[in-house]
Structure formats: C-alpha cells, structure tokens
Amino acid sequence: MPGQLKWRHRFQAHVSRWTVPREVILDLLSRTSKHMSVKEIYASLYKMYPGIGLTTVYRTLDLLVRAGFINRFPSGDGQNRYEFKSNKKKEHHHHLVCIKCRKIIDYSDFVDEELELVKKTEEILAKKHSFNVLGHNIEFYGLCEKCK
Amino acid sequence: MPGQLKWRHRFQAHVSRWTVPREVILDLLSRTSKHMSVKEIYASLYKMYPGIGLTTVYRTLDLLVRAGFINRFPSGDGQNRYEFKSNKKKEHHHHLVCIKCRKIIDYSDFVDEELELVKKTEEILAKKHSFNVLGHNIEFYGLCEKCK
DNA sequence: TTACTAATGAATATGGTTATCATTATCATT
C-alpha cells in the first residue's frame, strides 16, 4: 500500500528498521480520529496482534511523536492521549476537554487568527527570550453538554 | 495580617475550617513567583513545618485550585506545577517550557489579542458545542537559550 | 470547656510510564 511505503520512507529518516509493531501502531492511529490513550491503543492492537508488548507501544508512540507522525497531549486525568497528525492545514485543531467525563471535542474555528497569533507570539518569544519554539498546546476545559 | 484574613474569608466559602497547613501552603505560594512542583512545595514546607504530610499538600493544592487561589498546569514531565493566581489582569500570562531543562518562562505579550481570541473562541464553542468553558491552558514548548 | 466532626498524616494502594535484559527479528552483506 502506498501509504505504508510512504510512512516507511519517512520513518527511516528517524529509525533504521521497519517493524510490524511500528506499522500496526501507525496504521491504527491513521485510521481513527479518536484521541486514544495507551491503554486503548494496547487493547485495540491486542486483538489483531496478541503478541504485542505494552512497552513497545510506549516506545513506538514516543518514536512517532519525535518523528512527527502523531501528537501527544495530556488529557488532564494523568495520562497522555495520541492522535494522528494530519498534514492538511485545514485539520489543524485544538481540544475542548470536559473535566467531568473527559470527553474531548476537536474544534478548528478561528484557526487562521489563532495561527497568526501563535506565529506572532513565537517570533517575539524567539527574540525576547532566545527561545526556540518547537510546538504549542492550547486546550479549553469545562463542562460538556451532558455534564453541566 | 490582612492578607491572611482576606484569604481566610474567601477560603471559608469553600471549606469550613481554617488550618495551619492551608495557611502555610497558601502563604508559600503567594510569596513566590516560581512554578512549584508538589515535591518542591513539600520540601520547602518541611523546613518550616516538619510535621506536614505529603497527602495534605496534595489535598490542599487541589482545594486551592478549586477555590480559585492557584493555577495548576502540567509541566510536560509527568508532574503538575502550581502558581499563585494573581487577580491583577495585567499579570495574566502563559508559559514557555523548555523541553530539555524544564525551565519555565512566563510571558505576557499579546495578552490583549490573545484574550480577545480566547473570548471569541469561548463564545463560539459554548454555542456550537453547548460547552461551558471554564478555563484554558496555553503553553509553548521548545528549547531555551542554554539548551538549544 | 465540651462535643462534634472536618482535617490531618502515616501507611498503603493505584495507575501511568520507564528501565533492564534476555530473546527475537530486520536487513545489509555475502
């Protein structure tokens, strides 16, 4: 499949070997729009690939984050969640986290204004604090429809 | 001291008893501009008040967050950090976190533009997703002057 | 001062993530 070959190619800039766990994990995340926890990812993979180890899931996710394939963000309940990073600009979004049921809603309104603000901020920060900005995290939290 | 009495008064809207640990923890945070971890807070208090328990530190911080006295935010290394919440609008700020040495820099540039964006976003989100926005977190990650 | 009970703190549990290390599997070379 072309997608996988493409991944493999991009991947090999970061690691030397193309392995089954790496492909399976990347594949799973690329097919869902959910914000999955490690537990969920592990459980999901276990059905298709019972041999997989939890350690490998952690390591691979870390790798994928570093390689820029996926995003990691804290979901507020002490664990991280992961999502496939789309390269389409339109799909840039942030999260709305319900502090009660932990439901996560993506939103992508005001992306342009936001991106502009972020860009502007990053430039100033780079100058003012000699800080090399690599990423940002914007989250709104509150109560969702059902929980309020 | 007037500050403490004021706190006590505000505090009693949330809890029924004014205790030494609560005063000491609130006092410590109000006197520093640092973004302290639980470990740091505990260690610092232990000098002045060796009897204090780690559990109480956790419980009290939780209480102070809920009561609106302090902010809690994830520092990216798996632990939370806490800071005294100023009621002065001018001191509204966000964080610049170095992913290497974990140094945190406050910045408060573009506060007006940012607040406007945030306000606008909150309004839309409330309507569109029936979401009751209670707060937000904005953090930039990257490398500080020394680490890059 | 007393009595009620919220708050504390020591000990323990929990849950997410990381480190260790023997085993396995990938891939360049043959």
Add this chain to the structure above:
DNA sequence: AATGATAATGATAACCATATTCATTAGTAA
C-alpha cells in the same frame, strides 16, 4: 537464500506522581 551484527521487542520489575484508607488530632460552634 543464508548469515551475522545489532536494533527492536516484550516480560518483568522498578519508579514516580497521585489517590485512598483510617485512626488520630484539632478547629469551631455551642
């Protein structure tokens, strides 16, 4: 296709931040 160097894996256990339990202590209204 077979080999061999070594990167990657996975089981286990460690680690660390945070939560829970419960007997004891201490605020506060009376």
